[in-house]
Amino acid sequence: MAEASVSRRRNPFEGLTIGAVLLEARAFLALVVIFVVFSLLAPSAFPTLSNIIVMCQQVSVYAILAVGMLVVILDGGIDLSVGSTLGLSGMVAGLALQGFPVGGVVLYPPVWVVVVIAIAVGALIGLINGVLVARLNVAPFVATLGTMYVMRGLASLTTNGLTVNNLGGRGDLGNTGFEWLGFNSLLGIPVGVWILLLVAVVASLLLNRSVYGRWLYASGGNARAAELSGVPVRKVRVRAYVISGVCAAIAGVILTSELTSAGPTQGTSYELTAIAAVVIGGASLSGGKGTVRGTLLGAFVIGFLAAGLTIVGISAYVQTVFTGAVIVLAVLLNGIQVRRRRRARDGAGSPPAPSPLPPSAADNGGSVSSALNNKAV
Amino acid sequence: MSEQSRSTRQHGGAPVLSARDVVKTYGATQALKGVNFDVHRGTVTTLFGENGAGKSTLMKILSGVEQPTSGRIILDGEEVEFVDTNDARAHGISIIHQELSLAPNLSVRDNLFMGSELRNGLGVDYKEEERRSRQVLTELGLDIDPLTAVSELRLGQQQLVEIARALLADSRILIMDEPTSALSATEVEILFGVIDDLTSKGVSIVYISHHLEEALQVTDYAVVLRDGAITANALAKEIDLEWIVRHMVGENFDLGSPPTGYDFGPVALDIDELSVADPKEPGRLLVDHLSLRVREGEIVCIYGLMGAGRTELLEAVAGRIPTAGGSVRMHEGEISRLSLRERLAAGLGLVPEDRQRDGLVQTMTVGQNISLASLGTFVRGLFVSRNLERVHTQDAIRDVRVKTAGGGALIGSLSGGNQQKVVIGKIVSTGPKVLLLDEPSRGIDVGAKAEVFKLIAERAREGLAVVFSTSEVGECLSIAHRIVVMRRGRIAAEFGPSTSKEEIMASSGEAVLA
Numbered sequence: 084m085a086e087a088s089v090s091r092r093r094n095p096f097e098g099l100t101i102g103a104v105l106l107e108a109r110a111f112l113a114l115v116v117i118f119v120v121f122s123l124l125a126p127s128a129f130p131t132l133s134n135i136i137v138m139c140q141q142v143s144v145y146a147i148l149a150v151g152m153l154v155v156i157l158d159g160g161i162d163l164s165v166g167s168t169l170g171l172s173g174m175v176a177g178l179a180l181q182g183f184p185v186g187g188v189v190l191y192p193p194v195w196v197v198v199v200i201a202i203a204v205g206a207l208i209g210l211i212n213g214v215l216v217a218r219l220n221v222a223p224f225v226a227t228l229g230t231m232y233v234m235r236g237l238a239s240l241t242t243n244g245l246t247v248n249n250l251g252g253r254g255d256l257g258n259t260g261f262e263w264l265g266f267n268s269l270l271g272i273p274v275g276v277w278i279l280l281l282v283a284v285v286a287s288l289l290l291n292r293s294v295y296g297r298w299l300y301a302s303g304g305n306a307r308a309a310e311l312s313g314v315p316v317r318k319v320r321v322r323a324y325v326i327s328g329v330c331a332a333i334a335g336v337i338l339t340s341e342l343t344s345a346g347p348t349q350g351t352s353y354e355l356t357a358i359a360a361v362v363i364g365g366a367s368l369s370g371g372k373g374t375v376r377g378t379l380l381g382a383f384v385i386g387f388l389a390a391g392l393t394i395v396g397i398s399a400y401v402q403t404v405f406t407g408a409v410i411v412l413a414v415l416l417n418g419i420q421v422r423r424r425r426r427a428r429d430g431a432g433s434p435p436a437p438s439p440l441p442p443s444a445a446d447n448g449g450s451v452s453s454a455l456n457n458k459a460v
Numbered sequence: 461m462s463e464q465s466r467s468t469r470q471h472g473g474a475p476v477l478s479a480r481d482v483v484k485t486y487g488a489t490q491a492l493k494g495v496n497f498d499v500h501r502g503t504v505t506t507l508f509g510e511n512g513a514g515k516s517t518l519m520k521i522l523s524g525v526e527q528p529t530s531g532r533i534i535l536d537g538e539e540v541e542f543v544d545t546n547d548a549r550a551h552g553i554s555i556i557h558q559e560l561s562l563a564p565n566l567s568v569r570d571n572l573f574m575g576s577e578l579r580n581g582l583g584v585d586y587k588e589e590e591r592r593s594r595q596v597l598t599e600l601g602l603d604i605d606p607l608t609a610v611s612e613l614r615l616g617q618q619q620l621v622e623i624a625r626a627l628l629a630d631s632r633i634l635i636m637d638e639p640t641s642a643l644s645a646t647e648v649e650i651l652f653g654v655i656d657d658l659t660s661k662g663v664s665i666v667y668i669s670h671h672l673e674e675a676l677q678v679t680d681y682a683v684v685l686r687d688g689a690i691t692a693n694a695l696a697k698e699i700d701l702e703w704i705v706r707h708m709v710g711e712n713f714d715l716g717s718p719p720t721g722y723d724f725g726p727v728a729l730d731i732d733e734l735s736v737a738d739p740k741e742p743g744r745l746l747v748d749h750l751s752l753r754v755r756e757g758e759i760v761c762i763y764g765l766m767g768a769g770r771t772e773l774l775e776a777v778a779g780r781i782p783t784a785g786g787s788v789r790m791h792e793g794e795i796s797r798l799s800l801r802e803r804l805a806a807g808l809g810l811v812p813e814d815r816q817r818d819g820l821v822q823t824m825t826v827g828q829n830i831s832l833a834s835l836g837t838f839v840r841g842l843f844v845s846r847n848l849e850r851v852h853t854q855d856a857i858r859d860v861r862v863k864t865a866g867g868g869a870l871i872g873s874l875s876g877g878n879q880q881k882v883v884i885g886k887i888v889s890t891g892p893k894v895l896l897l898d899e900p901s902r903g904i905d906v907g908a909k910a911e912v913f914k915l916i917a918e919r920a921r922e923g924l925a926v927v928f929s930t931s932e933v934g935e936c937l938s939i940a941h942r943i944v945v946m947r948r949g950r951i952a953a954e955f956g957p958s959t960s961k962e963e964i965m966a967s968s969g970e971a972v973l974a
Contacts, residue, residue, distance in 0.1 A: 292842075
């Protein structure tokens with residue numbers, strides 16, 4: 084058939100849709116505008132290599148959280164517990180470095196074991212979220228709101244609210260080197276940024292190339308159709324939350340290392356920044372739409388904006404206003420785009436049927452509020 | 461009752477509402493092809509026609525839900541254009557949809573006044589709303605408290621609430637789309653009483669129903685619509701059921717014939733005493749101890765009216781909804797305890813009735829939709845092999861003859877018929893031994909229908925056992941080797957391919973012909 088031969092010349096899966104590319108291009112343009120504007124306002128401070136590296140390092144924690152959040156949002160859910168998960172796994176890492184008293188002796192696990200334990204904690208929290216949402220049918224917002232409180236409480240309970248400061252380890256115990264994650268660089272680039280890159284590449288492959296990724300997009304796009312196609316929708320959902328929990332734990336370990344201390348309030352309200360990054364990156368809160376690239380761009384837009392505003396001396400309060408405005412603007416543009424595409428399709432398109440696409444209200448992202456954590460630069 | 465009042469209704473005079481040369485197109489599909497339609501004051505005009513004939517489209521245009529592509533709407537001699545349903549309602553035209561549009565969480569009273577709440581100085585005048593609600597409910601013979609939540613009502617009662625809402629809006633023209641499908645016999649009597657009452661007050665009714673006999677009781681004018689054009693109209697007292705059926709089904713568009721020249725294989729699907737309970741009324745069985753055997757290569761058509769249990773039967777066999785008893789077997793043995801996913805893996809695929817809601821993932825491309833159910837077979841190592849997937853997708857697009865710009869096109873860019881082929885292609889890609897299709901022709905035009913049926917017939921010839929359901933009698937007499945008529949969850953009759961439409965319709969309870 085003629086149509087088939089046309090498609091043979093073109094890779095039908097390349098670049099997915101024009102709309103998706105445009106959405107990402109928008110976030111990219113925003114990033115370019117931010118970069119140019121602040122470079123003009125603070126030519127000696129903003130566009131320097133050292134500042135860019137510092138900004139990237141700060142963004143990496145949020146971006147790793149956001150990638151995990153993206154996976155959950157693609158499924159049509161939300162994970163409000165990532166900030167608390169970050170805090171708790173950071174605490175667990177900090178405490179593990181102090182050693183475990185076992186029957187009179189204290190065991191000091193090496194740093195890699197500490198990291199594995201912290202990540203396992205994140206995975207476990209994700210599993211709890213996933214089971215609550217997928218098996219017990221608790222609404223994602225409520226389930227993860229609950230775990231958000233519980234995990235924050237547990238993080239405080241581990242030390243009665245105290246911060247764990249001594250993370251250096253001791254050479255004779257063989258558990259030194261934790262600070263490497265937060266302070267060292269490879270080829271001039273901080274380890275945290277390398278880890279972000281690794282997370283992003285793995286997530287990209289998972290979403291674009293694996294069966295799981297396709298199942299995730301299908302479940303988020305239309306769970307009923309996915310189920311009738313034999314997609315194990317519940318299993319896909321549970322795993323999405325586990326992935327988010329693991330990402331949060333990785334971010335927790337990096338942040339703890341950067342701060343050289345583990346505090347129970349670490350990562351408070353980071354979940355909202357992560358959601359904002361995903362939304363700015365063009366993902367739809369109703370599921371099925373979004374990319375890792377877009378999410379990274381979203382995280383960098385938020386991070387660079389905050390850093391730039393700080394450098395030019397704008398107060399943290401004003402920064403928060405700016406960030407909120409950017410989020411709303413991004414989602415507004417998203418809504419316009421979706422409406423235009425739908426109109427184009429209805430004009431040329433399909434027979435009368437109740438539109439299965441979510442109404443624009445759902446596309447416009449519900450109640451995403453801004454809570455950018457203003458870390459001093 | 462209605463017999464008498466019908467003869468006393470005044471006919472003639474200028475029409476209140478007219479459609480002139482109304483055309484409605486959806487993409488490449490022409491749903492209405494220049495329709496002229498009149499509604500006279502104080503009469504009941506009934507639209508007869510098969511599914512997809514364009515009845516609902518015409519009603520949507522008259523009630524402002526949709527706008528015509530071309531043509532005029534004339535109300536009281538003046539040309540009008542309705543922006544939306546509210547606009548139409550302001551002109552005195554209300555529609556009662558087939559699908560209910562009530563808010564189940566709200567009370568009957570709040571539903572009745574939804575969008576047109578009565579106000580006093582303090583806000584909503586609940587007292588007055590309640591008083592008027594009681595009044596209109598009494599008129600309809602509904603013994604329910606206005607403060608009851610709608611979710612607590614039976615479906616039939618909910619439908620009457622919907623009618624009550626239209627009455628409260630003081631509509632001059634009331635469009636009723638299948639108002640009796642969920643009503644009991646007594647409720648139908650009450651409804652017909654209300655219709656008589658309304659027409660005597662000068663209200664005009666446009667009525668749509670698949671229950672031809674029942675509809676004929678209240679009808680003054682009968683209008684028959686087929687394939688988007690009006691094929692006949694007459695005074696109800698001058699016609700009979702045979703006249704309606706003859707004009708409804710018309711000449712046969714050739715939808716194919718049962719594939720021949722081979723022998724059926726062994727029994728591929730064995731449904732034994734299968735029952736499905738109504739989730740809303742657990743005592744009632746939607747599928748009632750039904751048994752059916754389908755052999756390899758055989759095509760079975762299941763015909764039945766709305767609510768006969770066709771969808772429930774197919775979904776229960778596919779493992780989507782729980783059964784209340786009975787068993788389903790395939791070659792390999794009992795599958796009743798398997799999940800939908802496991803049944804699909806065992807070779808039993810379902811093409812769902814509502815392809816937008818259950819068949820397609822709108823956010824994905826044509827190719828991704830086609831490969832969704834068989835993705836596992838393209839995995840090499842950790843990842844889906846894009847090459848294998850692309851080759852397969854292209855083959856499938858060619859096999860099921862999807863007209864698309866390619867696998868990368870968005871699913872929304874396809875016409876209904878091509879979307880349906882994508883859903884079929886997706887399930888066929890899993891290599892099923894038994895294929896269930898729930899109304900595979902729903903919402904697609906007649907040419908696409910023939911193609912879809914041809915596809916199914918080709919697969920049957922290769923040994924696939926096929927069960928498809930339909931609510932269009934013409935489709936029974938296409939590719940099916942055997943026609944099974946369902947009525948109230950049971951098999952009412954079975955026919956061979958040489959039966960007639962009249963026989964099928966008679967056994968479904970649609971029309972009993974002399």
